[in-house]
Amino acid sequence: MSDSKVINFMGRRKLAAIFSTILLVASVTALAVKGLSFGLDFTGGTLIELHYPQTADLNGIRADLKNQGYPSAVVANFGSDQDVVIRIQSDGEKVGDTIVESLKGAYQGDGTVVRKRIEYVGSQVGEEFMNDGGLGMLFALAVVMIYVALRFQFKFSVGAVAALAHDVLIVLGFFAITEMDFDLTVLAAVLAVIGYSLNDTIVVSDRIRENFRRVRKTESFDIINISLTQTLGRTLITSLTTLLVLLALFFVGGELIHNFALALILGVVVGTYSSIYVAANVLLLMGISKEDLIVIEKEGEDQEMLQP
CATH class of the missing domain: 1.20.1640.10 (Multidrug efflux transporter AcrB transmembrane domain)
Structure with missing residues (x-):
């Protein structure tokens, strides 16, 4: 060269x-x-996966969670526009059940919101x-x-x-x-x-x-x-x-x-x-x-x- x-x-x-x-x-x-x-994987928190009968309104879900005191919750589609995964920093395992019931009550479309899984990661x-x-x-x-x-x-x-x-x-x-x-x-x-x-x-x-x-x-x-x-x-x-x-x-x-x-x-x-x-x-x-x-x-x- x-x-x-x-x-x-x-x-x-x-x-x-x-x-x-x-x-x-x-x-x-x-x-x-x-x-x-650090995200939920390191700080501890709750992961929720839901299935909506129709296309999920992610902005509406974020607004509902913000009203419940979780403004930093991560809400995203998971696999399809009807499946939603939610990540929330929380201190207890029962928080997930409360949030799911609240979102089910807030849903005004046809059908029912189905809870697919709730996982809790402790701070330890x-x-x-x-x-x-x-x-x-x-x-x-x-x-x-x-x-x-x-x-x-x-x-x-x-x-x-x-x-x-x-x-x-x-x-x-x-x-x-x-x-x-x-x-x-x-x-x-x-x-x-x-x-x-x-x-x-x-x-x-x-x-x-x-x-x-x-x-x-x-x-x-x-x-x-x-x-x-x-x-x-x-x-x-x-x-x-x-x-x-x-x-x-x-x-x-x-x-x-x-x-x-x-x-x-x-x-x-x-x-x-x-x-x-x-x-x-x-x-x-x-x-x-x-x-x-x-x-x-x-x-x-x-x-x-x-x-x-």
């Missing part, structure tokens, strides 16, 4: 570092000051979900670091984990700033972001390692630029096709997975950026060189290979 075709990604690494620092400071500050607005169970989710993310980052260190080299593992931590903090910071509900579906999206970002980072790291051993140029700066340019097409195609699916989920997937899709969209965008500018930038800061990737041959290995 000639120099004229190589994109100078690392020439803008300082601007990228400033941009990432601003995002990270804003995210960490929001998490420290405001914290996450919600706290357990929260702790398990946090440990799951830390475990995922630790496993990633070990895997990349064994597969490539220690400096690559530091860059990969830095990129993953960068992505996770920005997604969490976004939810802290916007005060959107953070529930188990969003936590699943964050873990999926770790997997997506790691996959992209592995592809870039593999090409960097290959070029360090193959390209005659000795400057790490140039080799990383060549590697990022070579993987750019694959990175963009993967990101765009993934975003098309996520945008479809975001706009037509319904309220229940709205936050899930939004977290993944943000994660894919930030993950694509971090695989180029965070992981590679960390490699340069740590002084990656050809010597780090030299395969050490065991003494006498060549003689053993020559023997019949």
Whole structure:
């Protein structure tokens, strides 16, 4: 690949570092000051599923719940426009029965509203979900670091984990700033972001390692630029096709997975950026060189290979 075709990604690494620092400071500050607005899965509450004989009036149901003292209740269709799921933060199991009877009485159409299920999540169970989710993310980052260190080299593992931590903090910071509900579906999206970002980072790291051993140029700066340019097409195609699916989920997937899709969209965008500018930038800061990737041959290995 000639120099004229190589994109100078690392020439803008300082601007990228400033941009990432601003995002990270804003995210960490929001998490420290405001914290996450945990959903029913973590705080505890009641989930109600109802079947209406006709198309359910979601706005009317929300108004009825607001009059009963539940202005933050989540009301959405579940499977069809006649099935409704309601999520309410509550402190008791009997709240669900009271709400169902009230909604049945408020319904003025033909037929009867049918209660399909009522589930109550206690605050202790919600706290357990929260702790398990946090440990799951830390475990995922630790496993990633070990895997990349064994597969490539220690400096690559530091860059990969830095990129993953960068992505996770920005997604969490976004939810802290916007005060959107953070529930188990969003936590699943964050873990999926770790997997997506790691996959992209592995592809870039593999090409960097290959070029360090193959390209005659000795400057790490140039080799990383060549590697990022070579993987750019694959990175963009993967990101765009993934975003098309996520945008479809975001706009037509319904309220229940709205936050899930939004977290993944943000994660894919930030993950694509971090695989180029965070992981590679960390490699340069740590002084990656050809010597780090030299395969050490065991003494006498060549003689053993020559023997019949």
